[in-house]
Amino acid sequence: MTTPDDAPKFRYTGALAQEIELRWQDRWETEGTFETPNPAGPLADPDRIAGRPKVFVLDMFPYPSGTGLHVGHPLGFIGTDIYSRYKRMTGYNVMYTMGFDAFGLPAEQYAVQTGQHPAITTNANVTTYRRQLRRLGLSHDARRSVSTTDPAYYRWTQWIFSQIFNSWYDTDGGRDAGPEEGRARPIDELVEQFASGRRPTPDGRPWSDLSAAERGTIIDGYRLAYVSDAPVNWCPGLGTVVANEEVTADGRSDRGNFPVFKRNMRQWMMRITAYADRLLADLDLLDWTDAIKAMQRNWIGRSEGATVHFQSPAGPISVFTTRPDTLFGATFMVLAPEHPLVDALATPDRRQVVAQYRQQAASKKDIDRQDDTREKTGVATGAYAINPVNGESIPIWIADYVLMGYGTGAIMAVPCGDQRDFEFARLYGLPIPAIQQPPELGLDTSTWENAFIGDAPYVNSSNGSLDLNRITSVAEGKRLTNEWLEANGHGVAAVTYKLRDWLFSRQRYWGEPFPVVYDSHGNPHGLPDSELPLLLPETDSFSPRTFDPDDEFSNPESPLDRLEWWTNVELDLGDGPQSYRRDTNVMPQWAGSCWYELRYLDPTNEQHFVDPEVERYWMGPQEVGNGGHPHPGGVDLYVGGVEHAVLHLLYARFWHKVLFDLGHVSSKEPYYRLFNQGYILAAAYKDAREIYVEAAEVIERDGAYYHGDQLVTREWGKMGKSIKNAVTPDDICQSYGADTLRLYEMAMGPLDASRPWETRDVVGMYRFLQRLWRNVVDEETGELAVLDNPADADTQRLVHRTINGVRDDMDALRFNTAIAKLIELNNHLTKLGGCPADIAEPLVLMVAPLAAHVAEELWSKLGHDTSLALEPFPVADPALLVTDTVEYPVQVNGKVRGHITVAADLDAAGVEAAALADPKVATSLAGAAPKKVIIVPGRMVNIVA
């Protein structure tokens, strides 16, 4: 906005807003306005805590990219800031700060691109982010800001890794003591169980007879962090392995979109599957949206059923089924082509066909294999298995619709009761006997179009000792079959999950080094805490070795592998100085974000990752939490994007539960209430060559879009520099000020909805602040200029209604409607010609959480020499929320035909009489007698004629 020369000197312009904002930002920092006291530890200030409830408000911390912030990034941050400011003004001790998730692939790639060490680029980016965020007036406690790349921080990431490495999951934790459910316990307690003989060794030999190496191998098999040689996702294009959660549905990498191949490799895994049940069950404790809970449930993918053993020439084959009740209908088996028994099963005459099919399946990319429109394929092995319920001999096939990665990699095929098996049986002419009699379908399955799934009477389902023929319920059928299987040793009730263990190592440079060394036998040893932090070694050779994206058989090379001076180390781990080799992997980007909220609480503590008392205060369970109901513990409000539904949010819950089991934290879950903010979308424009053009230069004419003379096409998406539609907060702050930007972002719509950015619309909030300013300050002199007379009764009532409404809106994060109410009040004051003296303070205090800087400035003009950050938020006077008279709309047959104004305490008969007496209502009735009159007190009258 250009400021005209002849404009009033103290008009609220972009320039004045900036001056006010920078001044108050400095003052907040100097005075430590937003420094939050702890009950104990280095940041303790118990006096300032006494008698105040606490609230922990958390943003998903950003990854500091090289391009800085655009206006889409701070949407959630502004929301949490407003909420935090409001909570402070209503008496809460508020935990609110910001950190940086700065390890990981993007930071490393940016460094490689710019040829600078990632530590340098990361620091520069963090500095830019801090400047941009400060400019928005966010009320963070700056002392608590952390970066995951800071050795003082990752020291504790490594420490937590060591805790996980040095623990095991006791599946019946109740046996010794403690909770009935399973839980993580220190590995020493497992060693003690073996040593005392309470837990037998795998081969039954006494613990004392085992060599150190043998003991180590047994113990390593129990650790929650373990090295495994199993199929992992190898991404040659990135030069690293990645987690299941980082692979997209079409078999490519989340980052970079390179092909990913399943390969057996020796890698670090985290035993998150041990927590599958608790991760699932404890979702019920959380105040999250059903959408996110559904995504997590789906990812964990719990299925109840049974494992059933079939006899075959190559030994027993176990299958998992969710429908043990359909065993009588199992007429063939299908193994995944990769199943280890396939070679042994194939009969001589089938060997060549089987080998061919296996090769064909192996060469298929995941993307092809997952195309479910494809017709099913498979070949018979020539071998037969025995169905345990009826002793029938059934053929064993292999087919790629059975996946090695789920269940046991083998299925019993029940063509009448499973659509996939049905299709396969039809295709290859396999029998489809009916074992249920579905309503309206005959027992002749050749007339069926699909498999039948549901409750129906069983038929042909009896073997003498198990008889389902008389029942109709699938649940009952499952129960009876499971009992029979267990009683006869043919199987056992079982639960299967889609969730896999978490692949935790990356062949990169820019991450936390593993606090692990290997001895000469290749056995891993955790470093003692005294060796932490294990610093990331300095080197110029930080580029990862990447490969042709399609080169499946390339092998990963960690950058740290090249640093001989670092990898070879002499250490005394309790049995004298010995040579070791360091682990040359680094942790994935998710490691640092698995626990950062805990470090915010006690960022400078060098003895603990967080002081236990401090953790209890901010995160502990509460019998009566905010809002009056019990609070199971965790962050009170966590705001961030939905894209982390199954990555960060699952990993962080897992780590937190381990820390809980080991007694390091008091809360079962890290994030009690999760709120997913929407995205700011922006239009991007492409010219005829499909090249993006600067969105800011595009103009609209007659419904079409032009860049210069060129016709361009519009599309909506996220903002980004690469698609030339990024608007930076700096631009908007320069033109209008941060307060206008904050209001605009909040007024655009509800916080959880995505909305398109329109720079054109920003001016609306600017005008609001300008009017607000003018209602309190003389534009010519800059002096306070409120009306001398006190507010009239109507104005008073409006103020108190507004207070009431704004409070409700703030509590519910409805900042858009809070702003609308304040604008309404301000518009009313504008009509009065200014702000009556007695309502200036409540007005300014209500604006304060939203437009913090201008509110502070007005507050000081009102004669206060301290910040309003801790002033009490106005409280509505209940007496002013009710009125003497009330206006009723009067409907005739549901249509509004008139209005009456009557005394608020008039009884129903009186209201009815007044309504019927209204001339417009009488006209509408046209003499007809009312059949019925509905009166909703204080609300509405409806006359049925």
Place this chain on the structure above:
RNA sequence: GCCCGAGUGGCGGAAUGGCAGACGCGACGGACUCAAAAUCCGUUGUCCGAAAGGGCGUGUGGGUUCGAGUCCCACCUCGGGCACCA
């Protein structure tokens, strides 16, 4: 295919089952100005009407109700997630 959401003026969006369209943008008219911008005042769902007033209106079709944007059923469209998961 399955699981979540969402469909309201020219646009962003408001509405404990009770006056649909708060608030903002834009547009139109006016004030100020030589003029424009900025600022201020007013109008603005749509159709009929000079007006008073009236008809129609929340994706579609049914239903519940004195009364439905809101609740129920079926469907359509869009967005997101999962997907041969046994």
